[in-house]
Amino acid sequence: MSARPAAPALAQAPAHDATGRPSHPTSPPTAHAASQRPARIDARYVPLLGTIAVFALTAGFGSVMYTGFFSAQVFLNLLIDNAFLCIIGVGMTFVILSGGIDLSVGSVIALTTMVSAALVEHHHWSAAQAIPLVLAIGTAFGALMGVLIQRFRLQPFIVTLAGMFLARGLCYLISIDSISITDPTYTAISQARIPLWHDGASITIGALLALGMVALGIWLAHATEFGRTVYAIGGSEASALLMGLPVARTTVLVYTFSGFCSALAGVVFTFYMLSGYGLHAVGLELDAIAAVVIGGTLLSGGVGYVAGTLFGVLILGIIQTLIAFDGSLSSWWTRIVIGALLFVFCLLQRGFESRRPRS
Amino acid sequence: MQRLLRHRLLWPFVTLALLLAVNAVFNPGFWQLQWRDGHLYGSVIDILNRAAPLALVALGMTLVIATRGIDISVGAVVAIAAAVAALMIGGELVVKDGVQTHVSRFPMGVAISAALVVAALCGLWNGLLVAKVGMQPIIATLILMVAGRGIAQLLTGGQIITVYYAPFFFLGNGFLLGLPFAVFIAAAVWGVLHWLMTRTALGLFIQAIGINPAAARLAGLQERLITVCVYVFCGFAAGVAGLVISSNVKSADGNNAGMLMELDAILAVTLGGTLLTGGRFSLAGSVLGALIIQTLTSTIYSIGVPPEINMVVKAAVVFVVMLMQSAEFRAALRGWVVRPAAAGGAR
Numbered sequence: 189m190s191a192r193p194a195a196p197a198l199a200q201a202p203a204h205d206a207t208g209r210p211s212h213p214t215s216p217p218t219a220h221a222a223s224q225r226p227a228r229i230d231a232r233y234v235p236l237l238g239t240i241a242v243f244a245l246t247a248g249f250g251s252v253m254y255t256g257f258f259s260a261q262v263f264l265n266l267l268i269d270n271a272f273l274c275i276i277g278v279g280m281t282f283v284i285l286s287g288g289i290d291l292s293v294g295s296v297i298a299l300t301t302m303v304s305a306a307l308v309e310h311h312h313w314s315a316a317q318a319i320p321l322v323l324a325i326g327t328a329f330g331a332l333m334g335v336l337i338q339r340f341r342l343q344p345f346i347v348t349l350a351g352m353f354l355a356r357g358l359c360y361l362i363s364i365d366s367i368s369i370t371d372p373t374y375t376a377i378s379q380a381r382i383p384l385w386h387d388g389a390s391i392t393i394g395a396l397l398a399l400g401m402v403a404l405g406i407w408l409a410h411a412t413e414f415g416r417t418v419y420a421i422g423g424s425e426a427s428a429l430l431m432g433l434p435v436a437r438t439t440v441l442v443y444t445f446s447g448f449c450s451a452l453a454g455v456v457f458t459f460y461m462l463s464g465y466g467l468h469a470v471g472l473e474l475d476a477i478a479a480v481v482i483g484g485t486l487l488s489g490g491v492g493y494v495a496g497t498l499f500g501v502l503i504l505g506i507i508q509t510l511i512a513f514d515g516s517l518s519s520w521w522t523r524i525v526i527g528a529l530l531f532v533f534c535l536l537q538r539g540f541e542s543r544r545p546r547s
Numbered sequence: 548m549q550r551l552l553r554h555r556l557l558w559p560f561v562t563l564a565l566l567l568a569v570n571a572v573f574n575p576g577f578w579q580l581q582w583r584d585g586h587l588y589g590s591v592i593d594i595l596n597r598a599a600p601l602a603l604v605a606l607g608m609t610l611v612i613a614t615r616g617i618d619i620s621v622g623a624v625v626a627i628a629a630a631v632a633a634l635m636i637g638g639e640l641v642v643k644d645g646v647q648t649h650v651s652r653f654p655m656g657v658a659i660s661a662a663l664v665v666a667a668l669c670g671l672w673n674g675l676l677v678a679k680v681g682m683q684p685i686i687a688t689l690i691l692m693v694a695g696r697g698i699a700q701l702l703t704g705g706q707i708i709t710v711y712y713a714p715f716f717f718l719g720n721g722f723l724l725g726l727p728f729a730v731f732i733a734a735a736v737w738g739v740l741h742w743l744m745t746r747t748a749l750g751l752f753i754q755a756i757g758i759n760p761a762a763a764r765l766a767g768l769q770e771r772l773i774t775v776c777v778y779v780f781c782g783f784a785a786g787v788a789g790l791v792i793s794s795n796v797k798s799a800d801g802n803n804a805g806m807l808m809e810l811d812a813i814l815a816v817t818l819g820g821t822l823l824t825g826g827r828f829s830l831a832g833s834v835l836g837a838l839i840i841q842t843l844t845s846t847i848y849s850i851g852v853p854p855e856i857n858m859v860v861k862a863a864v865v866f867v868v869m870l871m872q873s874a875e876f877r878a879a880l881r882g883w884v885v886r887p888a889a890a891g892g893a894r
Contacts, residue, residue: 289685336866340873343823345617345685349810350865357858364855466855474693477686487686520700520801527694534682534690 232491235484238536239499242482242529246506254513260389266505271394272297272453272460273475273504277483277497278405279449280476285409286442287422287489288344292333292351293450294472296326298465299355300454305367305464308374315373323451329355330447334440344443352473359466366465369458378459394456401449405494408445418442422489478526479504482533503529555820555827558871559835562818562864566842573850586722590845598841599729600625600788600795604808605815605833606736607784610777612816613757615825616677616684618778621785621812623695624669625805628789630702632662633799636712655714663786669695670782674775692809696801703801710797719795729791733834736784740830753777757825814861815840818868839864 251258267274276293283290300322307313307321333351337344369375381390409415417438420428428435457469483500485492507525511517570577570590580589604621611618635658653661669691676687710716721728744750755763756770764770785805793799817823818839819832843864847857870876 336870340870340876340879342869342873346813346817346823346865346869349813350862350869353810353858353865354862357856357860357862360853360855361859474689477689478693481686487683518701518705520697520705523697524694524701527690527697530686530690530693534676534686535680538680538682 235537236493236496236499239482239484239496239503239533243499243503243506246503246510250506250510250513254510257509257513260385262509264384264389264391264395266502266509267395267398268392269460269508270501270505271392271398272457272469273472273479274398274498274501275401275449275453275456276446276472276476277479277501278401278494279446280473280480281405281483281485281492281494281497282409282418282442283344283446284477284480284485284487285422285489285492286418286439287425288337288439288442289348289477289487290330290333290443290446290450291345291348291473292329292355293446293453293476294469295352295355295359296329296447296450297454297457297469297472298359298467299329300326300451301458301461301468302359302362302367302464302466304455304458305369306362308369308371309367309464315371315377319455322455323448326451326454327444327448330450331440331444333447334443337443338436338439348443356466359464362466363464364466366463366467368463374459374462378462392459394459397452397456401452402494402498405497409494414438414441419490422491424490475504475526478530481537482529484533484537486537555829556832556835558868559819559832559839562868563835563839563842566839566846570842570846570849573846577849582725587725590849592727594838594841594845595730596727597845598837599727599733600791601808601811601815601840602733602834602837603736603784603788603791604812605819605837606733606740606830607781608809608812609816609819609821609828609830609833610740610753611684611781612813612821612823613753613825613828614774614777615757615760616774616778617813617823618670618673618688618781619685619809619813620669620673620688620691620695621781621788622805622808623692623699624666624782624785625789625792625808626699626799626801626803627669627695627702628662628666628786629793629799629804630699630708630801631665632658632715632790633708633710633793634702635661636710636715637708655712658715659790662790663783666786666789667779667783670779670785671775673782674778677778678771678774699801699804701801703799705801707798707800707802710793710799715794716797717794719791719793729795732787732791736787737830737834744830749773754826754828757828811840812837814865817865817872820872822872 247258247263256262276297280290280293303322303325304318307318308315313321329351333347336342336347377393380393382393382396383390409418417428417433417435420431420433421435421438425435458464461468479500480492480497481487481500482503483492483496483498485496504526507529508522511519511522511525567577574590577590580587580592582588604625608618608621635653636655637652652658673684673688673691676682676690677684680687717728718732719729723731744753752763752768752773755766755768756773760770788808789805792804813823815836816828816833818836819829819834821828821832840861843860844857847860
């Protein structure tokens with residue numbers, strides 16, 4: 189990552205203006221603007237707060253309706269069972285913020301599980317050798333797609349679609365069948381539990397990694413030049429270019445980061461499933477896009493938060509948990525409810541977009 | 548000659564011809580046709596038959612893409628239409644007056660119409676979300692893609708519904724004038740569309756919307772109505788494809804019918820030379836694209852390459868076609884070819 193922590197030209201520009209021409213009427217200092225509306229919630233945070241409210245409501249509903257729902261472990265399981273989705277969600281958020289899309293994430297997960305399983309089981313590599321290699325493969329895969337998209341002005345949709353076919357096809361080249369992993373390191377990491385409370389609630393390493401990636405994503409988005417450039421590209425690529433931002437480099441980096449996230453999610457998925465299989469994570473890219481959209485990120489790019497994606501993932505997870513707790517509903521209701529949620533959130537997004545005059 | 552080289556269907560056509568040639572080399576019996584029981588049999592006929600559903604979906608997708616849209620819900624619509632038809636026909640073998648007859652739950656015409664109406668309604672839903680609500684096409688159709696698969700599973704109860712009603716099998720397995728009936732369905736839909744696009748102003752309208760929706764609206768086109776109609780047609784075409792597929796396999800599978808079909812259809816449209824940015828489109832190109840994809844699949848099976856490679860080859864084909872369509876890549880390629888020569892000359 190070439191992202192530098194804070195202090196890029198963009199953030200300094202208004203400050204410099206203020207010191208040079210303190211009485212400039214059109215550029216009030218930011219502190220002054222903040223003091224004008226002290227108690228009101230910034231309109232930008234409304235979608236994010238909506239997502240969190242939906243999550244809280246769903247959690248409340250489940251806690252009232254089903255006994256045993258309101259326990260720390262149920263909520264930790266949301267993270268444990270969706271750790272991989274959360275990690276690709278972070279990468280996908282950046283891609284969507286930049287105005288693109290990445291359809292290859294699910295199949296990169298499958299490829300990662302497959303390569304890991306083949307290396308560990310058939311070639312007797314150690315986990316310490318296999319994991320860096322698969323992370324490098326995923327990152328390189330993302331970088332390649334980014335270069336194609338950026339250098340040759342190809343549509344992200346089609347490039348990542350081809351990438352999706354390629355990664356799944358490569359899985360089948362390795363093996364058609366599922367390879368189960370019996371390597372002691374993998375099984376140890378898979379079963380490792382980190383106790384959090386005295387009542388036995390615990391969390392897996394994968395879930396911790398997911399939380400770490402969310403933290404990294406938030407830092408990248410709001411405290412680095414890279415993050416600000418991503419928002420700028422999503423808002424208007426032409427303007428970003430005119431501002432002299434490194435659009436080309438950032439676009440490639442966005443897909444590289446998504447590739448890295450997919451590979452890391454693949455590693456977590458390998459721990460979760462303890463097998464490599466070409467049919468792992470089929471359709472997961474759509475769940476990731478759904479999580480990002482439910483999290484309040486606009487698909488047109490430029491608006492959204494990584495934290496929203498975390499809650500988007502948690503909402504998808506809690507719906508599954510609710511349906512599992514109910515017991516009488518079949519699994520396909522999950523898809524229908526997710527579709528309905530997507531619909532409601534997109535309608536709300538349209539409402540926000542039309543109320544706010546866009547320049 | 549110059550006009551031929553500039554023709555936009557040249558590259559898809561060359562790709563298909565190359566694939567067919569590869570087939571002919573590896574499989575000497577490839578072009579052989581047999582006349583058996585009044586039907587034509589052979590690899591080519593097989594490809595035509597299997598490409599028909601994909602061609603149908605690709606035709607609908609072409610129009611959607613021409614208006615700058617995309618419809619990723621077609622796979623789910625295929626599954627829904629198949630499920631509706633299979634549920635309504637059901638069918639069983641009954642012995643009536645000593646004669647075995649097939650009995651369907653509803654008359655077949657009603658069942659087929661119902662399936663097509665449901666499919667068109669799915670398209671209407673997409674169209675309204677895109678044109679009236681103003682959602683991005685990919686996200687508007689993502690909703691139906693996610694929920695539609697669930698609805699299809701709900702209809703079929705997560706099971707594979709088997710159809711026991713022989714007349715229904717004609718759609719996907721029957722022969723007319725020696726050719727598979729599905730080919731006639733695809734050809735008829737293409738014929739009607741081709742007539743509509745070239746003999747009426749509709750084709751021009753759709754292109755105008757794709758090139759610049761705002762300008763089309765200002766020019767007095769009913770942009771929203773046309774966009775809705777295009778999505779309705781795309782749903783309808785996917786419904787027809789769903790009927791053909793379920794008739795061909797004599798069942799409806801809510802879980803897997805039409806899986807990844809949206810991607811194959813988009814691929815077919817792209818291979819046929821229609822740009823995803825909207826505007827100019829080619830119906831014949833999309834049909835060629837569908838044939839290319841099906842021929843590719845058949846080739847991979849027939850030359851003895853493991854079928855698992857199919858996806859890698861497909862990906863490679865997409866990458867090559869995509870790069871050839873990119874003006875930047877062609878310019879870079881020219882640069883790579885010309886620059887070394889120029890550098891050599893300078894030295």
